Amino acid sequence: MSVLTKKFTTKYDTAPFSQIKNDDFLPAFQEAIADAKKEIDEIVNNPEEPTFENTIEAMAFSGATLDRISNIFFNLHSAETNDELQKIAQEVSPLLSEFGNDIRLNADLFKKVKAVYDNKNNLSLTAEQATLLDKQYKSFSRNGANLSEDKKSKLREIDKELSRLSLEFGENVLSETHAFQLHITDEKDLSGLPEGTIEAARELAQNQEKEGWVFTLDYPSYVPFVTYAGNRELRKKMAVAFGSKGFQKNEYDNQEIVLQIAKLRYERAKLLGYASHAHFVLEERMAESPEKVTTFLNDLLAKARPAAEKEFKQLTNFAKELDGIEQLEKWDGAYYSEKLKQQLFNLDDEKLKPYFKLENVLEGAFTVAGRLYGLTFVEINDIEKYHADVRTYEVKDVAGNLVSIFYADFFPRKGKRNGAWMTSFKSQYVLGGINERPHVSIVCNFTKPTETKPSLLTFNEVTTLFHEFGHALHGMLADTVYPSLSGTSVYWDFVELPSQIFENWCYEPEALALFARHYQTGEVIPTEYIQKIKESASFQEGIATMRQLSFGLLDMGWHGQDPTFIKDVKEFENEQFASTKLYPDVKENAMSTAFSHIFQGGYSSGYYSYKWAEVLDADAFEYFKEQGIFSPEVATKFKENVLSKGGTEHPMILYKRFRGNEPKPDALLKRAGLL
Structure with a gap:
């Protein structure tokens, strides 16, 4: 019996990382899958009439060990991977997708679920129970339970292949990132x-x-290089390398993989009776349909384009005046934007960074969360970490009860993928009268401290930390019965609301005064800097909006139609980018071949949700501003109706309960200076 399949004997039931060897994973997965299958068999073979308790609830708590192992394994695979783990992932992913299909395509199990579902009007279910029942039923109907046997086995093949391809896609991107220096x-x-x-x-x-x-192409190295390096040729070299990941006709080329993933997703959707992959995905989103998403994106595009074109013209003229640049290229964008921003606002990251020492910013996030939600964070060193850089905290409420365990992992290293994300090692749920508290983690890639300097963050990194911490709060404050509805287990176009709203405090003088202090003198950030941060927040917002919309439209292009006509990745991209294009095309570069959000992460047909959630977050923060940014009343309403509720009810119901009405885009357009 593996350490992974036994009950952990650690403090707070945390993962015993030092006892876990790579060799433990495969047998642990095999054992946990076998146990989970037994639990399902018991539900199927129960001779009693199917009830909510013996079928739906029993399923909700089955496979707990498997979930726990998966969380630990895939979190390590993202943050602390090596060749061995990558090899194991290739073996484990098909097993998991096969197991998922074994459940979803189990006709006898579906019969029981359907019996409860058909009788739902006679059951007095809570809102959370009704949601669970609806989701359980749809997890079958949307995944082939109503298909004939031959179509079911076709579906299994597709799912197995998709899980393999998306892993390969991600590993290729990682290899390409490391291959260039x-x-x-x-x-x-x-x-x-x-x-x-x-x-x-x-x-x-x-x-x-x-x-x-x-x-390197890791963000803390790449971003400052293309933003500040005066040597245009070297900026070009870096930018072209960054943009050609997975697009170099070598062993890590992702072009064929992208085409295959798009086609298999389409084939899967057709098999299940949907017009496209996006139609399938969006049925379970606030946005509901590809038509609605495309309209939403194009409406924003119509409002952003005049501002973007004006900003781009201003940037082009500025580069020409400054350095005689005739044609602004992609590797010039960040560089001249930064120079122009300095000229307009006399504010650059180098001026601000001394006020944003990583430890102080983290403490700031803790303080804001404390003021809003009554939480305290105490660093502890008696639970295990998967890497020496990771920091661990106890999170408690005002009464001193444990709310969550929090892991923070901030610096880039080999074996850790780029970007920033929040994840969890253990979900929150209530079983046998015990409210099991979650173990939540945020992972970022900030500049490491050096011999002479602590880790000092750019303002963009400050908002990144607050963003991921907002997701973490959604996980920490979860208070639901069932693990599958807990924390961030919500519709994808709702999941960014808690993260994006938390970024707003980074722009408020009252909040900045709590943590933005000079790392050497302790002086609070000057008011004029705060004023400039606020003024510059909407600097080139038109260009930034166009960029986000271009990604959303590309995603819809791949997934909102029949992709079998697409023969050439690059050509197709250029068509999709036509309405949002500002810079000349770079022939060596492609976006899709490293677009991990949609080809490896869970954002396929969902990239629009960043913008969608911005509408929600601007509207929600407007409410805080009306009542005071630390208003206990508004914070309590947000905590009780949004943060703690997870996916227990439809997000629009939760949002309206918090806000009193549906969100309007006006607050976003006003904030972005696009009105």
């Missing part, structure tokens, strides 16, 4: 780069026993 030996090529970026690049070179400086 820019090695600089001439000091004049560092012109314009911030001191901290140069220092980090020198340390990286030293670690590799090289002279000079090494820059």
